[in-house]
Amino acid sequence: MTKDTSFEASRARGARVTLGLAAALVPVSAATAAFVGNNVFPVLVAAALFAGIGGLGLLVGGRLGRIAIALALVGQPMALTAALTGHPWQLDSHMAFFAVLAMTMLMSDEIAVLLAAAAIAVHHVTLTVLTPALIYPSAGLVVDLERAAFHGVVVIAEAAVLWWMIRGRNRMAQAQSAVVAGLRGGLEKLASGDLDARIETPFDASYEGLRHDFNSTCDTLADALGTVRRNAEAVERDARSLAEASEELNTRSEQQASTMEEIATAMGTIVEGVRQAAEAAGVADGLASDARARASTSDDVVQGARAAMGEIEASSSEIAQITSLINEIAFQTNLLALNANVEAARAGEAGKGFAVVAAEIRSLAQRSSEAAERIEGLIAASGAHVTSGSEMVERAAQALAEISDAVSGMGTRISQIASSTAEQSTGIDEINHSIREIDQLTQDNSAMLERADGAVRTLAAQAESLRAVAARFRTGSGDAADAHPSATDAAEEGPRTGHLRLAAE
Structure with a gap:
């Protein structure tokens, strides 16, 4: 297994878990709508539609599939906020956006995180202007826009931090995958009895000493x-x-x-x-x-x-x-x-x-x-x-x-x-x-x-x-x-x- 396949396998596992979370939230939105006395059907259709988009993304795979799964996950709080229309908890449901946005880190795709954050921002601005009741309790357009702006800033800040963390983690994971792949190849040669197993491809600077130690060990052996x-x-x-x-x-x-x-x-x-x-x-x-x-x-x-x-x-x-x-x-x-x-x-x-x-x-x-x-x-x-x-x-x-x-x-x-x-x-x-x-x-x-x-x-x-x-x-x-x-x-x-x-x- 190469470093790319190992890293992609980790991303695929994260995508499946993320899609599972999105699918698990579908009945939650419907149950919430029923609990507060709103119409369940449109909420259920919207939540299921978002989950279906994630399912298609899982079939497609790759970055496009991860973006679809990220949108499916952030779509569940959208359905939940709509299910709480007219309820005092509607404003509190916005906390779910920040939670699910953080969950998209499981797929280790910074583009998917940025697009999910953009989708949240577009959702907030669009509904604030067109149908504010589906996102905020009625308080006037200006207040709703201010809220949308505030939420947008928080989402952008969170997305930036998540982007930075994912980039660092991906670089580390790729470096570790390269180290593991290099060591695996060298160890496979050693296992086959080839003591001339040298790792010629340089590692990341933090792991370069390990490569030299491995080569020195092979020389000594x-x-x-x-x-x-x-x-x-x-x-x-x-x-x-x-x-x-x-x-x-x-x-x-x-x-x-x-x-x-x-x-x-x-x-x-x-x-x-x-x-x-x-x-x-x-x-x-x-x-x-x-x-x-x-x-x-x-x-x-x-x-x-x-x-x-x-x-x-x-x-x-x-x-x-x-x-x-x-x-x-x-x-x-x-x-x-x-x-x-x-x-x-x-x-x-x-x-x-x-x-x-x-x-x-x-x-x-x-x-x-x-x-x-x-x-x-x-x-x-x-x-x-x-x-x-x-x-x-x-x-x-x-x-x-x-x-x-x-x-x-x-x-x-x-x-x-x-x-x-x-x-x-x-x-x-x-x-x-x-x-x-x-x-x-x-x-x-x-x-x-x-x-x-x-x-x-x-x-x-x-x-x-x-x-x-x-x-x-x-x-x-x-x-x-x-x-x-x-x-x-x-x-x-x-x-x-x-x-x-x-x-x-």
């Missing part, structure tokens, strides 16, 4: 939206870079989590193997301790065998001495038996019996000597065996001592191995626990990265939505700059993207 668009594009680029880096970091974190899980599984196997090795080392340590005990017992046995072999050797030596003594005794006995045989032979027949005994003793001595020789041979052989056995026992004792030392050293080493294995098992348990904690932390980090990736993607979507919203606005010459980032923006984007990639790596 265009700059702000341009900045928002560029920042939204920068945020979108950074968010996409963040999304790529976050996705890559999330992939690496998942790989690390999988690797840590495999390491944890392998460490579990190692822990179990070390635990079994520690148990085996403990068993070996026990066996080594038992071997040391057995080696110590064997050494005692060897020492006992060595002592026994010494005793056997000593006994063999004593037996050799005894057999040597027996052999010597047998030799002496043999000599005695030989002497006895000699003596028996000398005795002759008397010595035969003694010779037999001597022969037996000699034979016994001979056997004793042989037995002693055999015993001596056996003892010599036994001594050789005992000596060999003693040497073997010595070597066995030495070997057992070496074995005992070796077993003792081996037991010490096995004990150290068992202790070290136990410490390693404890350390590996702690390492396994730490690895499981790292695995849990890696999984937690992976979950957090997934949430961060979702948040970054949401940020990218929101930035894209913001950029799309900002792109709906046109900012005139700034559109090209907004649609294509400047070299500075591109240069700034490069380092930002590089930093993000480095952070992801």
Whole structure:
């Protein structure tokens, strides 16, 4: 709607209201005539005729129609004054002329007001001269003319004031309509997303500041939206870079989590193997301790065998001495038996019996000597065996001592191995626990990265939505700059993207 149509619509509403007032006064005039006892018909016809003229004016429209409606309204007091002919209130009814003349302001047409005032003046002068009874109580022509002149002056003064007020109000209304129309056009452009909506047509001086403020607001809004668009594009680029880096970091974190899980599984196997090795080392340590005990017992046995072999050797030596003594005794006995045989032979027949005994003793001595020789041979052989056995026992004792030392050293080493294995098992348990904690932390980090990736993607979507919203606005010459980032923006984007990639790596 333009400023002319808005102002004319206001005038049309005023014309309809004015015509309604004129139509409402038609029965008032007729009722007044009936009330004072005058003829109703001519009054009703006159009032209706004036109202009909106003109806035709409403159909015609424009200024001519408003003039007709103004005449219809001022015609109603004319009918009312005629209806009060001969009544004391006839003179008071002239107040209605001033009232209805003021009502014509509703149409905001100064020409209609001036013509309505002229019609009132013509009515007063004409009826004062031709039929004064229809306008004033009978008081003479001069007095009636004076009254008409006075009323005319008042009507002219009122009409002048009304004319001045209507002109001022119309100028203000037109200026306001122009302001409203200009603002409406600018706001319609803003509503369509055109931030280059400038009001080029100057306003009235009292509203020119509003036009400048509107244009400044559009400039500020265009700059702000341009900045928002560029920042939204920068945020979108950074968010996409963040999304790529976050996705890559999330992939690496998942790989690390999988690797840590495999390491944890392998460490579990190692822990179990070390635990079994520690148990085996403990068993070996026990066996080594038992071997040391057995080696110590064997050494005692060897020492006992060595002592026994010494005793056997000593006994063999004593037996050799005894057999040597027996052999010597047998030799002496043999000599005695030989002497006895000699003596028996000398005795002759008397010595035969003694010779037999001597022969037996000699034979016994001979056997004793042989037995002693055999015993001596056996003892010599036994001594050789005992000596060999003693040497073997010595070597066995030495070997057992070496074995005992070796077993003792081996037991010490096995004990150290068992202790070290136990410490390693404890350390590996702690390492396994730490690895499981790292695995849990890696999984937690992976979950957090997934949430961060979702948040970054949401940020990218929101930035894209913001950029799309900002792109709906046109900012005139700034559109090209907004649609294509400047070299500075591109240069700034490069380092930002590089930093993000480095952070992801």
